[in-house]
Amino acid sequence: MSVPPRLSMATLPSAAGAGMRAPRIDPAALDIGIVHLGIGAFHRAHQAVYTEDALAAAGESDWGICGVTQRSAHVRDQLVPQDGLYTVLQRGTGAREPRLVGSVRQVLATTEDDVVARLADPAVRVVTLTVTEKGYRLDRHGEPDLRDAGVRADLAGHAGAGHRPRTVVGTLVSALARRRAGHGRGLSLVSCDNLPGNGSVLRKLVTGFCAALPAPGGEDLAAWVAREVSFPSTVVDRMVPTTRSGDRDEIARTFGVTDAAVVVAEPFRQWVVQDDFAAGRPAWDRAGALLTADVTPYEAVKLRLLNAAHSLLAYTGALAGHETIAAAVADPELAAAAAALMVHDASPTLRPPAGLELSGYCDAVLRRFANPALGHRTLQVAADGSLKLPIRVLGTVRDRLAAGTEPTWAALAVAAWMVLLVRGRTDDDRVLAVEDPMLGHLRTQLGRLCDRPRPHDAARIVAVLLGVTEIFGDDLPAHPVFRDLLTAHVARLLTPTPRRPSRSAGS
Known part of the structure; x- marks a missing residue:
């Protein structure tokens, strides 16, 4: 031919x-x-x-x-x-x-x-x-x-x-x-x-x-x-x-x-x-x-809603064995977590530009993520998490903590990144090709915790990674509410669960 x-x-x-x-x-x-x-x-x-x-x-x-x-x-x-x-x-x-x-x-x-x-x-x-x-x-x-x-x-x-x-x-x-x-x-x-x-x-x-x-x-x-x-x-x-x-x-x-x-x-x-x-x-x-004259309101909406939810779906989806973002958002548990991050954690921190209704924006984001024709890979979106998390998620965390509220779903995004980094495998033990400019440094800091981590390792994993000030600054490592949320999420994500069949974009 x-x-x-x-x-x-x-x-x-x-x-x-x-x-x-x-x-x-x-x-x-x-x-x-x-x-x-x-x-x-x-x-x-x-x-x-x-x-x-x-x-x-x-x-x-x-x-x-x-x-x-x-x-x-x-x-x-x-x-x-x-x-x-x-x-x-x-x-x-x-x-x-x-x-x-x-x-x-x-x-x-x-x-x-x-x-x-x-x-x-x-x-x-x-x-x-x-x-x-x-x-x-x-x-x-x-x-x-x-x-x-x-x-x-x-x-x-x-x-x-x-x-x-x-x-x-x-x-x-x-x-x-x-x-x-x-x-x-x-x-x-x-x-x-x-x-x-x-x-x-x-x-x-x-x-x-x-x-x-x-x-x-x-x-x-x-x-x-x-x-x-x-x-x-x-x-x-x-x-x-x-x-x-x-x-x-x-x-x-x-x-x-x-x-x-x-x-x-x-x-x-x-x-x-x-x-x-x-x-x-x-x-x-x-x-x-x-x-x-000012892009700031549009910027905050996009980073804290769309980009943050994209990262959460990428980390949790990769761990669950989903190859694409569309497959991850087709998982009811993961879709609900992404929606909760946008609605309950991020939206209260935003002052949207005139004419932009946040609930409609959140719904549209999930519809766009669900497009199976794109085949957007979870690991592609998950790359460079150490650089993306401070920009997409940690601002929401800080604002919610300052307001006296627990940033449950934003913490889940961070915890899923931690587990993806430390374990580098899906829930059913398939190796994941994790890309991050700090990967070698962070795994060196974690040491033997990267060798088949278990739920009882969660507190030590969180302590080590929270101590990386290049990512979390000087304030978040000392915040007990955030640390406890991360520890609970990491322990749950490391707990063996009955596996559901992994889904591709076309399922």
């Missing part, structure tokens, strides 16, 4: 002729005005789609995207032979036919290409980022982590001939220094990661990196950044699971082209953006994004 030709500008007419929705703009007519750091599936299904729709609505052509891969050249190798074109394949109720997106006009790899030169181009006026929580390499105070080898190397090599920055913030600061020394034009740095006050976080990291540079150069650069660079905060929302071979096969079979870069997404999408731009922006509001 012959392999269909690769998707590209040359094969675009045949794919469109077979019924695929063509890009809404002429990709060849676009000039690059945006650099995106972290061009994974989420960006291609979210910001890149908003940008194309904005260009089409406004009739503009100066906001094409240069995407930058962060860890490997894999995405570049997918997109470059396709002239940056790729398909967005929607799954679930209300899904539209596949569409081709053409807003990505260049793809570079940090491992090989001179990204700093592109960032310093005066035509580039917006930089967006989806590099995940760990990509920022920040310490517990929100400053650059000076213990990180990459951060130290970038500080030592800053402005050195031939130095290629290794970190996101080091790359940005190198580019800002080159812009200041060259044309002097500012721009906007727009974090799209799930961090509270992500714009403020990025500003603090950039200025902190400048402050760590030798004086007076670092001080002068920091002053220029304060005058010429803005850091809008954002809230992003769209579920984008890992693309599977069947998704690529569907495109080849239906449209007669091979798309190595196809991404899968739910129909729903949301983007809330603080309207604070130093050098202009695309007309994202005309593409459905909400531009506002």
